[in-house]
Amino acid sequence: MTDLFTPRQLSLSLRGAICAALLCTAMVTTIPVRAAENGPSSPASAAAPSTPLNDFRTQLGDVRKSLEGVNARIEEKAKTIESLSRPDAAKQQVEELQALISQTLGLVVDNGEIAKLGARALGYARSKQEQMRNDTKFTPSERQALQKRWDQNVAEMVKATDDLAKASGEFAQLLKTVQTRGDYASEVLEVENADEMVRVVRNLAGDVRGASEGLKLFIRSLTPPES
Amino acid sequence: MRLKLTCAVLAALAVGLAGCDWREETGFVEVKKSFASLAVGDTLVLNETMLDFGTRSSLVIQQPTGTAGLQVRRGETSRKLCEFAVRKNRMVTVTLAAANGGLRCSVQS
Numbered sequence: 584m585t586d587l588f589t590p591r592q593l594s595l596s597l598r599g600a601i602c603a604a605l606l607c608t609a610m611v612t613t614i615p616v617r618a619a620e621n622g623p624s625s626p627a628s629a630a631a632p633s634t635p636l637n638d639f640r641t642q643l644g645d646v647r648k649s650l651e652g653v654n655a656r657i658e659e660k661a662k663t664i665e666s667l668s669r670p671d672a673a674k675q676q677v678e679e680l681q682a683l684i685s686q687t688l689g690l691v692v693d694n695g696e697i698a699k700l701g702a703r704a705l706g707y708a709r710s711k712q713e714q715m716r717n718d719t720k721f722t723p724s725e726r727q728a729l730q731k732r733w734d735q736n737v738a739e740m741v742k743a744t745d746d747l748a749k750a751s752g753e754f755a756q757l758l759k760t761v762q763t764r765g766d767y768a769s770e771v772l773e774v775e776n777a778d779e780m781v782r783v784v785r786n787l788a789g790d791v792r793g794a795s796e797g798l799k800l801f802i803r804s805l806t807p808p809e810s
Numbered sequence: 811m812r813l814k815l816t817c818a819v820l821a822a823l824a825v826g827l828a829g830c831d832w833r834e835e836t837g838f839v840e841v842k843k844s845f846a847s848l849a850v851g852d853t854l855v856l857n858e859t860m861l862d863f864g865t866r867s868s869l870v871i872q873q874p875t876g877t878a879g880l881q882v883r884r885g886e887t888s889r890k891l892c893e894f895a896v897r898k899n900r901m902v903t904v905t906l907a908a909a910n911g912g913l914r915c916s917v918q919s
Binding site: 684685692694748752755758 | 835837838840855859866869870872897899900901903
């Protein structure tokens with residue numbers, strides 16, 4: 584063992600590992616920031632002041648794009664499942680589908696980042712609404728105009744947070760469907776009926792397609808609140 | 811000697827970069843409630859996550875895999891309602907119902 588590495592070489596390799604780990608940590612910590620900075624809505628966010636409303640608007644736009652992308656992949660997966668003929672492949676595809684839906688659900692869960700941002704933005708909009716109601720600094724017409732804008736903003740914010748809650752409900756339902764069908768297919772496989780198992784999984788593809796169509800309509804209606 | 815050194819550095823890099831792919835395994839808990847509201851001062855807590863239903867009757871919460879516990883907290887004291895397993899990429903549904911002046915928990919995974 585001692586022939587393999589001298590203390591200097593060991594120290595070098597250890598340094599290499601530490602450097603790699605540090606590099607990895609740096610990448611992990613900087614990529615999301617850069618992604619946010621270079622995101623599609625970065626010009627707007629660069630111009631607009633950073634408020635809970637702007638942060639939420641930007642994030643919601645990004646979430647919508649991610650949902651569109653993942654939904655397309657879910658449809659692809661459903662197509663693949665339909666053409667399956669082997670039970671082991673079917674099982675694997677169902678697991679992959681579960682992972683894909685989980686990834687999407689993770690974006691819109693009630694304890695996720697976007698939901699927290701939404702709650703913060705709604706709280707902020709409501710506090711501004713209240714502030715305008717009690718304002719004595721502006722003229723009545725200015726106050727009225729600002730009040731109207733904040734009322735509209737609160738209404739849009741409530742709709743957006745409700746939409747998110749609806750999205751988490753929809754994806755939760757889809758995940759439950761897939762996992763239950765997957766469990767049933769596993770039971771069928773356990774009683775050694777491979778053909779039936781493949782049939783169950785193929786039918787699942789139809790369910791997923793139906794859900795995906797519904798989700799598409801829903802994603803289209805998911806609009807970030809206006810400024 | 812140089813080859814060994816290169817191998818060592820490459821192995822170290824591989825170990826370091828393997829860390830980049832590390833992600834915590836998670837599953838989901840759907841908490842449904844079939845009662846109007848909690849007693850004043852009570853809060854529902856799932857592991858360390860406070861559950862705020864607002865006007866809704868269900869919430870979907872992402873949790874690390876393993877055992878999760880749902881409890882009612884009042885001030886410093888807390889009472890465990892139920893425990894259940896959270897599995898990777900799976901949903902477990904917990905339904906809360908009022909029963910005998912308290913809350914009853916039923917779990918479906």
